[in-house]
Structure formats: C-alpha cells, structure tokens
Amino acid sequence: MQENLAAPVGTALDRFIHQKQEQFPFATGELSQLLRDIALAGKIVNREINRAGLINITGAYGAQNIQGEEQQKLDVIANVRFIRALRNGGEVCGIISEEEDELIDTGKPEGKYVVAIDPLDGSSNIDVNVSIGTIFSVYRRVSEQGTPVEARDVLQIGHKQVAAGYLLYGSSTMLVYTTGYGVHGFTYEPSLGEFFLSNPNMQIPATSNIYSCNEGNARDFPAEITAYLDFCKDQKYSARYIGSLVADFHRNLLKGGIYLYPSTKKAPNGKLRLMYECNALAYIVEQAGGKATDGKRRILDIPPTELHQRCPLYIGSTEMVERVEGFLKNA
Numbered sequence: 001m002q003e004n005l006a007a008p009v010g011t012a013l014d015r016f017i018h019q020k021q022e023q024f025p026f027a028t029g030e031l032s033q034l035l036r037d038i039a040l041a042g043k044i045v046n047r048e049i050n051r052a053g054l055i056n057i058t059g060a061y062g063a064q065n066i067q068g069e070e071q072q073k074l075d076v077i078a079n080v081r082f083i084r085a086l087r088n089g090g091e092v093c094g095i096i097s098e099e100e101d102e103l104i105d106t107g108k109p110e111g112k113y114v115v116a117i118d119p120l121d122g123s124s125n126i127d128v129n130v131s132i133g134t135i136f137s138v139y140r141r142v143s144e145q146g147t148p149v150e151a152r153d154v155l156q157i158g159h160k161q162v163a164a165g166y167l168l169y170g171s172s173t174m175l176v177y178t179t180g181y182g183v184h185g186f187t188y189e190p191s192l193g194e195f196f197l198s199n200p201n202m203q204i205p206a207t208s209n210i211y212s213c214n215e216g217n218a219r220d221f222p223a224e225i226t227a228y229l230d231f232c233k234d235q236k237y238s239a240r241y242i243g244s245l246v247a248d249f250h251r252n253l254l255k256g257g258i259y260l261y262p263s264t265k266k267a268p269n270g271k272l273r274l275m276y277e278c279n280a281l282a283y284i285v286e287q288a289g290g291k292a293t294d295g296k297r298r299i300l301d302i303p304p305t306e307l308h309q310r311c312p313l314y315i316g317s318t319e320m321v322e323r324v325e326g327f328l329k330n331a
Ligand code: AHM
Pocket: 098, 118, 120, 121, 122, 123, 124, 214, 243, 244, 245, 246, 248, 271, 272
C-alpha cells in the first residue's frame, strides 16, 4: 500500500501514528504505543547526551549531586532508560539488548511484542561529541500470550520484523522508523519536546559515489573486498566513515551510498550484530528501495541462532550493494 503523500510535513509523531493506525500490523494500538514508548525514552536519552559534557564538570551543572546519583556511562544510562520505558509500557514481554548478556524477561507476560535494541550505538564516539544512535527491531512473540517470554520469541528471522527504527543523536535528533509501509523520518524540536515529520516516504537513491568503510582493516579483508575498494578509488568515490553505524547509514539513506563492514581474518563474521544492528537497518533500507546482504544472503533471511550473533554487512543503494555481491561471487 502506498503512503498518503498528502500528510503535511510538520505533523507531530503522535498524530502521525494515530493517523496511520491501519499501517501498524495487527492495528490494535499496542504497537503504536510501543513506538511512543521508544520515542519517549529517546527524548530522555537525548537529554542525557546533550548534557554529557556538563555532568563531568563537578558542581557546574548540579543535577548529578542533587539527585544523588553516581555518574554512569551514557551507554549504561541509555540501556536503563529504554528497558524501563519498554517494561513500564507493558506491550513488551522480552528484550534483548547489546548491553545485556541474557534475554530480559520484562515480567509482562501479557505483552505481545519483543524488542531487540542497541541502546547507544557508536561506542567509540559516545564520549567525544560525535553522532551516535539507538537501533531497534520489534517482533510479535510466537509463544502464547500470558506465558513467560522464550528464546524463540526473540530469535526470529529478520523478515518477521513488524517494525524497526533508529534514533540519531546528531546535529539534530531524529527518529526514523518503518512498519512495512515506507520509511518515515521525524526531527526532534527540543523547545516543544516533540518529534515532527520531516522526511516522509524516504527513498534511497539507486546509486551514488559514497562508500563508508573502516579501511584501516583492509589488510584483513577478503581479497574480493579490497578489489572492490580499489574499484571505488578508481571511480573517485568519496570515502565517508563516521564510525557510528546509524550516522553513516542515515547519510547514505539520504544521499545514496554503501556501508561495508566485511569479515576480517580476526572476525570471520564481521563485527556487527544481526539481531539489534543489521536486521533493523536491513528492514529500513529495503523499505526505502535499497538492499542489505552479508555478501551472499539477504540479511533479512539469515536464521538467527544466538542473541549476539554477528554477520558481515553490505547495506545501502541497490546498485552499489549488487556490485559488491558481484565481486564476492567468486569468493
Ligand atoms: P558498538 O556496538 O560497540 O558501538 O559497535 C558498533 C559500531 C558501529 O556503530 C560502527 O559502524 C562500527 O562499530 C565501527 O567499528 P570500527 O571502529 O571497527 O570501524
């Protein structure tokens, strides 16, 4: 079904979700509420990120002392905020998080959904004031409602996602999500405390001249990938690599481009995690007309076997991803 292009830019997230209720699978309201819960936690995390520099200066800001809280690392704070929001919301029976070894039972067996989340992605950029993000996937549970969450509820194949999205804490803060009816981007207006629709129906260009890759690892990449990187240079493509997946992905979504995190000798399955990094962005990119593979398989068709499973990732503009697949054919 095609998104209604008449939706005015500037619509607040809540209103948009309300208007598009029929685009939320199962349309009973729980999934819309879940997305609102994530947006709320995102606003809180955004606030923590924005004052991160200040809370390090003893006495200058005060909030830390008044509340008597020990300062915690931002990724731990983000993890707590998102889990708390999802638990309090009641729609989610289980969560997997990059920050937690085990599956979290929220204690809400009536919840129909499970969430896989990377609460704050881009660890190397968290403390240095460079863009970072939150990535999330939502699945409908497969075990019976009213019973405790099970591993099979969260270990679902990517194409079963019912919603996915990310928050980007960048020069502005954005929430981008899909429920399978296109990709919509919202920009946070801090003075109003609201996300407003700024990028309806996002589509990734079919090709472009941007490639994003940590070429410092190139000596350890498969030979086919180094050959592809040579091709990029022959074509005089621009190298753009922030080192925060959400930020690199978001730029490429808007401008076109490819993000690569190949396997290396040390890490044959790459670095990125299938369940809370690759799947969500793969669902979004496909909804935006792009492509995501591990070089051989569609990311959304990779059967998960463990919570923190890794996989190589080639994601972005369709023609560019297909060219990499062409290089890898003989691997
Ligand atoms: P993290 O989950 O520890 O933050 O790792 C994921 C991040 C991605 O955001 C980013 O694209 C990638 O790791 C960068 O890795 P590298 O520093 O190896 O280039």
